[in-house]
Amino acid sequence: MSVAFDRCRQLSHSLGAINFRSFPSAGVIVLGNLSLDQLRVLVAIADTGSFSAAGRDLRRVQSAISQSVATLEAIQGVALFDRSGHKPQLTAVGRVLVDQARMVLASAARFESVAAGTRNGLEPELALAIDPLVPTAPLIDSLSALSDTFPHLPVTFSTEGLGGSLRRLRSGSTALAICLLLPDIPDDIAAYPLLRIAMQPVVGSEHPLASLGRPATRGDLESHVQLVLSDPVDPGGPAYGVAGARLWRFVDLGRRLDFLLAGFGWCRMPGHLVSAHVAQGRLVGLDIENDPTPREGLTIYAAHRRDRALGPAGRWLLDRLRQRLSSP
Template sequence: MLNRVTLDQLQMLLAVAECGSFSAAARKLNRVQSAVSQSIQSLEDALEVQLFDRRQKLPRLTDAGAAILIDARRVISGADALRARARSIATVAEPEVSVAIEQVFPNEVLIESLKKFHEQFPSVSVSLYAEGLGAPEQSMLEGNAGLAIYSPARDGMPGVEMEYFGSIPISIVASKSHPLARLRHPITQSELDDHVQLTLTDRTRRYRGVVISSRSWSFIDQFNRLDFVRNGFGWCTMPTHLARPHIKSGELKELSFAIHSGKPLRFPLFVAHKSDQPPGPAATWLLEELRARFVDWSRRQPDRAIDEQSIQIRVTAA
């Protein structure tokens, strides 16, 4: 009966197979040889299969024993992972970290931070929501995410702790074939009003990006909108790091608006969590790692600008 199989028996099976004899396994495990022999016999009885051929001076794994040995290693490894996870839950960190992040957040920062996080907390699970406008805030408020990094429509919310995280450089772009791309001067409001702006919104339509033109189309997904602007459907504001490859290839052209007086645009990000649900040790570690890597990423941007000299693009709420 399988319910008679114990981890101790499986560990002895591994020891005998690795050491080559019952006596050597007994020395390794600090047990008497008779205990090891009896344990292996009990395991064979429970599995109803012979694991070792004992006709020679040294026991040799049978074909069945070699197959069972593979499963035994898997079971022991799983038990070790279970113990590690239990220790993590009890003494070191929370069992899971959940984070909702605005789609504008640079992927290279996120990926490298999560690699380091996994090295530091191998038994902690991560739930990551890379979402569109307004969605990270909703995920945090609904309890799906403990931390949210996004651009809020308002500076403060009851029951929510919020702190400035950093900002993303923004470019205004249109396809090279778009009429606005042919203009050589800073574009005026009247010229903008003749063309469709591709804006962002959320499914509930409670949040909306900055609308400059009197004509606009709304998109929920940042990357779907990028496909449309690349194909000549209007113009839009876009995180510079997402637009840059298409600007370099000549597919998109960066526009200049008279209303901005040549000042660079930036999209501010804040980190937020519910006041009664502060981040645990693992989430706190991840947040600091994200912050440090984001600062380094910002310094490496070729067209970075000092925040104080920039125009901040803010999300609006209905």
């Protein structure tokens, strides 16, 4: 057994049953038998390369640094430093625990930041839900700006199947949704139009409908598979734009596009996602007789529950999205 570890055992015995949680007035923040200050000292030594340099960095005498490390070693029952050489070197377990200490300190800093933000009126968390039809680029731009403006705000984000964003709003698990609201805006939802998404009926270039040569009637479409976006929780719920009995249901646009390109059926897709495929001849646009889809496109809304006002960060993001995306 090393001399360092013997010292740890001796110090542990001399400390006896001391519990650092007995001294709240000393300003020591503890996690079980650990204090954040001990972890700061450990990280400072690793960063500066020596006990003396860590003392200078933390503005403490070297003996206080050594005592903090010895206490930490004694409590944990491990040797963090090999003291056999000219200057102490981290042991193998010491190197691992330094990494753990960094994560704990970062988590504690986030904890304090969330608490401070809440004291100042900021919501403790902002939960977002996004429909699959929402364009990605402007959303990423707005979320990046949100992170810059509220760097310590925890943000949770989920992409939902059709109908999922509204369901999460109503359950209270989401504060702000970017979504379709069909056929109308529900009375319990406050909604703000952001943009319109043009929906293009398309089919693979080798599909029989691609060579129809005239507007497709409902009878033409009924005999072919239609690839539809569906609510995974309620697949038998309201359906919009369905023109046939042979339905293949999808939750995300990417997988549906794969099947579309493979020639398995037809569907309406956001124009910005298929324009390049149409230009390259991989997809063919369909003209549908009496197509019920609005020619001006489907409206994407930012929405929240009327009985749950957005916090400062949620309002900021809503304003940013409206400025960035809103149609005149």
